[in-house]
Amino acid sequence: MEVIIIPLVSFVIGGLLAWFVMRVLLKSKYDNIIREAKKESEVIKQKKLLEVKEKFLHLKADLEKQVSARNSKIQSVEAKLKQRELNLNQRQEDLQRKNNEAEAVKENLTAQLELVEKKKQELEKLHLREVEHLETLSGLSAEEAKERLIESLKDEAKSEATSYINEIMEEAKMTANKEAKKIIIQSIQRVATETAIENSITVFHIESDEIKGRIIGREGRNIRALEAATGIEIVVDDTPEAIVLSGFDPVRREIARLALHQLVQDGRIHPARIEEVVTKVRKQVEDEIVETGKRTAIDLGIHGLHPELIRMIGKMKYRSSYGQNLLQHARETANLCAIMASELGLNPKKAKRAGLLHDIGKVPDDEPELPHAILGMKLCEKYKEKPDICNAVGSHHDEVEMQTLLAPIVQVCDAISGARPGARREIVEAYIKRLNDLEQLALSYPGVVKTYAIQAGRELRVIVGADKIDDKETENLSNEIAKKIQDEMTYPGQVKITVIRETRAVSYAK
Numbered sequence: 001m002e003v004i005i006i007p008l009v010s011f012v013i014g015g016l017l018a019w020f021v022m023r024v025l026l027k028s029k030y031d032n033i034i035r036e037a038k039k040e041s042e043v044i045k046q047k048k049l050l051e052v053k054e055k056f057l058h059l060k061a062d063l064e065k066q067v068s069a070r071n072s073k074i075q076s077v078e079a080k081l082k083q084r085e086l087n088l089n090q091r092q093e094d095l096q097r098k099n100n101e102a103e104a105v106k107e108n109l110t111a112q113l114e115l116v117e118k119k120k121q122e123l124e125k126l127h128l129r130e131v132e133h134l135e136t137l138s139g140l141s142a143e144e145a146k147e148r149l150i151e152s153l154k155d156e157a158k159s160e161a162t163s164y165i166n167e168i169m170e171e172a173k174m175t176a177n178k179e180a181k182k183i184i185i186q187s188i189q190r191v192a193t194e195t196a197i198e199n200s201i202t203v204f205h206i207e208s209d210e211i212k213g214r215i216i217g218r219e220g221r222n223i224r225a226l227e228a229a230t231g232i233e234i235v236v237d238d239t240p241e242a243i244v245l246s247g248f249d250p251v252r253r254e255i256a257r258l259a260l261h262q263l264v265q266d267g268r269i270h271p272a273r274i275e276e277v278v279t280k281v282r283k284q285v286e287d288e289i290v291e292t293g294k295r296t297a298i299d300l301g302i303h304g305l306h307p308e309l310i311r312m313i314g315k316m317k318y319r320s321s322y323g324q325n326l327l328q329h330a331r332e333t334a335n336l337c338a339i340m341a342s343e344l345g346l347n348p349k350k351a352k353r354a355g356l357l358h359d360i361g362k363v364p365d366d367e368p369e370l371p372h373a374i375l376g377m378k379l380c381e382k383y384k385e386k387p388d389i390c391n392a393v394g395s396h397h398d399e400v401e402m403q404t405l406l407a408p409i410v411q412v413c414d415a416i417s418g419a420r421p422g423a424r425r426e427i428v429e430a431y432i433k434r435l436n437d438l439e440q441l442a443l444s445y446p447g448v449v450k451t452y453a454i455q456a457g458r459e460l461r462v463i464v465g466a467d468k469i470d471d472k473e474t475e476n477l478s479n480e481i482a483k484k485i486q487d488e489m490t491y492p493g494q495v496k497i498t499v500i501r502e503t504r505a506v507s508y509a510k
Helices: 002-138 142-189 210-216 218-230 250-266 271-300 307-318 326-343 348-357 372-382 387-394 406-419 428-443 471-488
Strands: 201-205 233-235 242-246 448-454 459-464 496-501
Touching: 142 471, 201 250, 210 218, 210 250, 218 233, 218 250, 218 271, 242 250, 250 271, 250 307, 271 307, 271 326, 271 348, 307 326, 307 348, 307 372, 326 348, 326 406, 348 387, 348 406, 372 387, 387 406, 428 448, 428 459, 428 471, 459 471, 471 496
Parallel strands: 459 496
Antiparallel strands: 201 242, 233 242, 448 459
């Protein structure tokens, strides 16, 4: 038993010793670790402190910079305020000084006004004395002298105004006429159209004179039926291979011509057949009129016209005015209006529309007692055309006032188309009467000795007596005659009035 216990005790003691040694060693190691940790923590603490100090120094420097900048701003503001205060003080002193000066000037002016008033009263007294003296010397009162002076001044001002107006007009014409002529010439050069001859008959050609008897019929019943159905007088005379259709309405003449053509081709000519063919041809002509109106509108690029206006445009094909076909005149005027509107920077479509419709009043279904321009304007208003189009149609002969720029364009282009050489044939009697009226109108003025209408009525030369009218009065006379012609007469284009005053000295050598 003892043998067993002794080794056990020694084993336990050895274990305790080993444990103690291990503990001592562990404690030593633990102490070393703690010391190292403390050292490291101290180092880290020192680093952090240094970093904090460095950051603090940076922040402090930034704050010092900001404070210094603010201080400098405050100082500059204070300096500006001080300067402004000095300026205000200076201004106040200047104002005070000026007020003092103004008071002094006011007092001076008051004194001067009083002096002027006294002088004025003295002058009035002197003026009255002089007026009385002049009235005594001249034998005229002041009012009479004033009236005479005013009359003389009025005459002088009138003559000066006339010469000034003429100078302005000449200067305006030099620029305006040049540009206007350029635009008109360009427009005319770009438009060409055929002309027609005014007539009231249509010649129907036949192959042989035997057909004349068939057209006349037994006891003239065929020709009477044809005249009654068409409203056209049919003249069958000795003219070889021709029958004359006479009537003032071109549409009726065309219906009669086509009906005769169909009857002659068919060979059956009797009253019942005549009425049937005329009715059929009338319907064909009406359809042709509508088709012509549509084709004209399409050719000119005009859209949205009322069907009734289109039909009236087609009727223009069978109308003429002074030898000029009305539809050709309307087409030419429309093209001229579009060109001129484009040159002037206006709407060419509206101008073309107004130009096509300007003579629509010449082809109404009924015949009211109205000028064709007014009637055309009413028709356009009835069929919902725009106000500027209606005004251009109504004012192209000055029956109504022009309200838009389209109106003078339509008027000018209508005159260009009508006044072009060969476009119209004027009746000789009306032409001669117009020339006589021109000459008589100028002769009605006092001082006029002779008048001559030349250049086919485009120029009127007026010769005045040198002893009755002076040079300045000739300018007034020219303007007055032009205005009277413009107000009282109707004429194409324009009339130039030339007043001639000359002095002749005649002597004879014997």
